[in-house]
Amino acid sequence: xxxxxxxxxxxxxxxxxxxxxxxxxxxxxxxxxxxxxxxxxxxxxxxxxxxxxxxxxxxxxxxxxxxxxxxxxxxxxxxxxxxxxxxxxxxxxxxxxxxxxxxxxxxxxxxxxxxxxxxxxxxxxxxxxxxxxxxxxxxxxxxxxxxxxxxxxxxxxxxxxxxxxxxxxxxxxxxxxxxxxxxxxxxxxxxxxxxxxxxxxxxxxxxxxxxxxxxxxxxxxxxxxxxxxxxxxxxxxxxxxxxxxxxxxxxxxxxxxxxxxxxxxxxxxxxxxxxxxxxxxxxxxxxxxxxxxxxxxxx
Numbered sequence: 595x596x597x598x599x600x601x602x603x604x605x606x607x608x609x610x611x612x613x614x615x616x617x618x619x620x621x622x623x624x625x626x627x628x629x630x631x632x633x634x635x636x637x638x639x640x641x642x643x644x645x646x647x648x649x650x651x652x653x654x655x656x657x658x659x660x661x662x663x664x665x666x667x668x669x670x671x672x673x674x675x676x677x678x679x680x681x682x683x684x685x686x687x688x689x690x691x692x693x694x695x696x697x698x699x700x701x702x703x704x705x706x707x708x709x710x711x712x713x714x715x716x717x718x719x720x721x722x723x724x725x726x727x728x729x730x731x732x733x734x735x736x737x738x739x740x741x742x743x744x745x746x747x748x749x750x751x752x753x754x755x756x757x758x759x760x761x762x763x764x765x766x767x768x769x770x771x772x773x774x775x776x777x778x779x780x781x782x783x784x785x786x787x788x789x790x791x792x793x794x795x796x797x798x799x800x801x802x803x804x805x806x807x808x809x810x811x812x813x814x815x816x817x818x819x820x821x822x823x824x825x826x827x828x829x830x831x832x833x834x835x836x837x838x839x840x841x842x843x844x845x846x847x848x849x850x851x852x853x854x855x856x857x858x859x860x861x862x863x864x865x866x867x868x869x870x871x872x873x874x875x876x877x878x879x880x881x882x883x884x885x886x887x888x889x890x891x892x893x
Contacts, residue, residue: 595848596723597641598746600651600715600737601634602704602730603661603675604683606873608833611688614696630664631873632683632704633728633753636834639874640841640863641726642669644883646848650675651715652731653703658682664874674715678703683730693829693868699730699754707733712740721745726844729753738763751840755779764797771803771840790814805839810890811861813843813853822857823891825865834873839864842883862886 609623634652641648651674654661661682665672683702689695712733719725725741727734727750734752738759741748749769752759755776764770770793774786781792786804793802794814801815810823842863846856863883870876878886 595747596719597646597648597726597848598651598674598715598719598723599634599638599641599648599726600712600731601637601726601728602632602683602701603630603635603650603652603654603658604632604685604699604702604704604730605629605658605661606631606685606687606833608687608689608872611690613690614688627872629872629875630661631685631687631833633730633751633837634704635661635665636837636874636877637726637728637751637841638665638670639668640834640838640877641845643877643879644842644845644863645880646841646845647671648726649673652676653678653680653706655680655682655703658703668874674718676711678706680706687833689831689833689871693831695831695833697833701730701732704730705732707731707737709733709736709740712737716740716744716746719744719746722747724749724844724848726840727751729756729759732758734759735763738766742766749840749844751836752776752780753836761796765799767797767800769803769844770797770800771805771843773805773807773836777804786812790819803840803843805836811839811857813857815853818853820854820857822854822861825861825888825890827865827869827888829868831871831876832868834876835864835868837873838867838877841877842880845880858890859883861890862888 683704777789843860866878
C-alpha cells in the first residue's frame, strides 16, 4: 500500500503574543518566525516521521520552493508537488502565553487544483492505496469521487469545516477524522457520544476518529468504540497537535496496531508536539514517541 496525501502546503508566519489581538487593538508581538505548514504538509510530515512512505500532491508558488527541500529532509516524496504561477498558501498564526493559537489562512496556490491535475496524480495509484485529505484545497468533491472510483482507501479530516464538501461525497470516506467542534458542526450534537451515534447513523460505511483536546480521543469502527485520555503536559504551541495525532494514528493503524494502541501512540505523539514551538518542526519522530514515558489520563 502506498500513501498519497493530497493537500495544502503553506508558509506560516507565527507571531508570539501575550494574548490574541482584540478588535481595534494594536499589539506588539514578542517574536515572529517563518515556518512551513498547512494541514496537508503537517500531516505528511507526521506520516513520514511515523515511518510511512508518503507522496504529497499539491501546488506551491515560486516563493515556496524551499518547501521542497524541507519535504526531502523529512522523507516526503515530492513527485506530485508542483510549482504554479500563484503565491504559495500562507497563514498568520497568533500563539498566546497559554500555547493556544488562532489562524488566518490565505489559500493561494492550494486553491488551483483542477480535474486534469487530480486525474494525472491518481492515475499513478491503485486499488487499496490510501489517500489522505483535508479541506484546505479546492476540488474536494472531485477528489473524493475519483479516489473512490480508483478503489483507494480514503481518510479525510474535513477541516476547516464549511459547505464545500457534500455529505454524499463524505460518505465515501473509510476514515473521517474530526475534533469535537467539527463533529458538532456536522451533527448538531454537543455530547461526543451523541455525535458518534449520529455520525455512524449517517455515514455507516465510515470509521471515526474524534479528538477531544484535554479529554483525549475516541475511535469508533462500526459498533466498536475505544477511548483514551490525554497526556498532561505544559503546552507551548498547539498549532500542529491535531495533524500530528492524525498522522501517527493512521500510521499505527496501517501497521496493524489495534485501535486502542493506535490511540495511545497518537496521544503521546501529539503531547510531544505541543511541548515545542512551531508546526512541522515540532512533530516528533517515531523513536521519540516509542521512548515517551507519558501516560494518558484515564477517565
